[in-house]
Amino acid sequence: MSTTLLEPEVDDLRKKAKRSRRNEWWLAAVLLAPNLLLLALFTYRPLLDNFRLSFFSWNISSPTSTFIGLDNYIEFFTRADTAQVVLNTVVFTFFAVAGSMFFGLALAMLLDQKLRGRNFVRSMVFAPFVISGAAVGVAFQFVFDPNFGLVQDLLGRLGVDTPNFYQDPNWAMFMVTFTFIWKNLGYSFVIYLAALQGLNRDLAEAAAVDGASAWTRFWRVTLPQLRPTTFFLSITVLLSSVQVFDIIHTMTRGGPLGNGTTTLVYQVYTETFTNYRAGYGATVSTILFLTLLIITAIQVRYMDRGARK
Structure with missing residues (x-):
């Protein structure tokens, strides 16, 4: 009988815990998003673009480049x-x-x-x-x-x-x-x-x-x-x-x-x-x-x- 009475309370605590974790994840995402966006734009994107450019022959004064592989x-x-x-x-x-x-x-x-x-x-x-x-x-x-x-x-x-x-x-x-x-x-x-x-x-x-x-x-x-x-x-x-x-x-x-x-x-x-x-x-x-x-x-x-x- 006592176990039956406690089940709703347990379910309610579980829901609150899930809601709390979800809110924490959203807060972390909001706080990290600007930094991650800046890293993606100014660190990882140039890094990948540099790797791509290494397979090309390009004079920086020219608007075109030529793919030359390795x-x-x-x-x-x-x-x-x-x-x-x-x-x-x-x-x-x-x-x-x-x-x-x-x-x-x-x-x-x-x-x-x-x-x-x-x-x-x-x-x-x-x-x-x-x-x-x-x-x-x-x-x-x-x-x-x-x-x-x-x-x-x-x-x-x-x-x-x-x-x-x-x-x-x-x-x-x-x-x-x-x-x-x-x-x-x-x-x-x-x-x-x-x-x-x-x-x-x-x-x-x-x-x-x-x-x-x-x-x-x-x-x-x-x-x-x-x-x-x-x-x-x-x-x-x-x-x-x-x-x-x-x-x-x-x-x-x-x-x-x-x-x-x-x-x-x-x-x-x-x-x-x-x-x-x-x-x-x-x-x-x-x-x-x-x-x-x-x-x-x-x-x-x-x-x-x-x-x-």
Whole structure:
């Protein structure tokens, strides 16, 4: 008898729950719709259009294009300069990511201590990150100028000859990589600093009581706790460094000696807007996008697997 009396109430509760879930879905759809629409129009549509364009030969000054199938992709993998451009991209990205994260962590650990004036120094470290890359590139042109730059003056005082940063491809790559690290160091620094301030201090104190050295505490206690932050930075700094254009354009124009500092992103620009080969530029950008997608997916998968452990 009591079960029969409760059935209408149960049905009523079920209807209310369904109605509540439906209202939540509608609210989510209304709130997400503008963002999804903007993503579709300004991210996914250009991405698909770029992929389509990679199968065409198109001079951006011409209203017509010619379908050529896989010819652009075949050209990319058989061109003589592709290996050099890919190598430039890998070298620049590796040292830019490693340098930004290493020095960012070192500065974060230093400025996480109770030091006089540390807030001012923190601001100075972060300040270059908000400056335009083009402006930083122009400023560092004078820093590395072999005739009257700051580097030339410092090396001259030490009795060391100044390398010709604008004629030697290796030194030119060092120059643009150093400039990128200097500009973007503040980003890694701030992220690591926030992570350090959220660590469990009890573990480090317990290790110190047990007689662990400072290096052991860092390697065995601090660094493992920073693993999620390190993975996050490895992805974001990687994507940022691969896409760098302004610093290279203002400092070296992709040279010296042809492709001395030309990366894949800079090749997209030169092929599209200098050589007027938008189809081939779309091919290079498509290959770069797929490569970054695979690398990011591997990083995220590895991070998830590490988090489960």
